[in-house]
Amino acid sequence: MSRIEEALTKASQGERLGISTPVAPIPAPLAPDESSEFSYLSSVNTNLQLALAEVERPVLAFASAVPKEGVSTVVFHLARLMAKDRRVLVVDFNVGGPRLHKLFQTDNIKGLSDILHGRKTLDDCLVETGVPNVHLLPCGPTGHAPLQILGSAPIKRVLAELRARYDWVLIDCPPLRKHPETAILASLCDGVVLVVRALKTRRELVKYSQGLLEKAGARQVGVVLNRVKHWIPDFIYRRL
Structure with a gap:
């Protein structure tokens, strides 16, 4: 049995939902000295490098269909892995339930929403996470969802500035079922996972x-495909 056939067989034991980039279990946040636990994300990183090889300083969105799929945790771990040799910015755009500031053990007093509404500058809101080469742009106050101005000049300007400063920008987005506008944000990025x-x-x-x-x-x-150790290429998944 080939590797692909084996992956398909194992995936079919549950709902066959995985495609394209790798599939891996996502544990709780890890301490800096537990980097060996990131080994399962190496294939994720590799596949993203290949998929966006032609893009200089990629801006990548991460989203889910519904809440509590593990998006924030995936972004958190992947950023730490990528930052071994690159400058990485993690952006919390999850206006419905910002969580990245908790994973990085910082506050959410100011952030992206302030920038989009003209209350703060980017430099006012960037946070050093304590992880080398990783910065965080928290979501900030969410009383007036910045999703309402997606596609407008402010968000495009912010994305351009982020790209100019960092090698990779990873954006934690709201779930698509509750916030279909997330698709617009994803379209402004170089890709979406x-x-x-x-x-x-x-x-x-x-x-x-x-x-x-x-x-x-x-x-x-x-x-x-969160909490599974196998991945299925996109072209195969679409035939299932």
């Missing part, structure tokens, strides 16, 4: 989310 929790998220919701992204013109570089 859909995070799906294995054996939990219904296939119909995943297809719905992929449809929104496609209609918005977002480049779907892959899906991380």
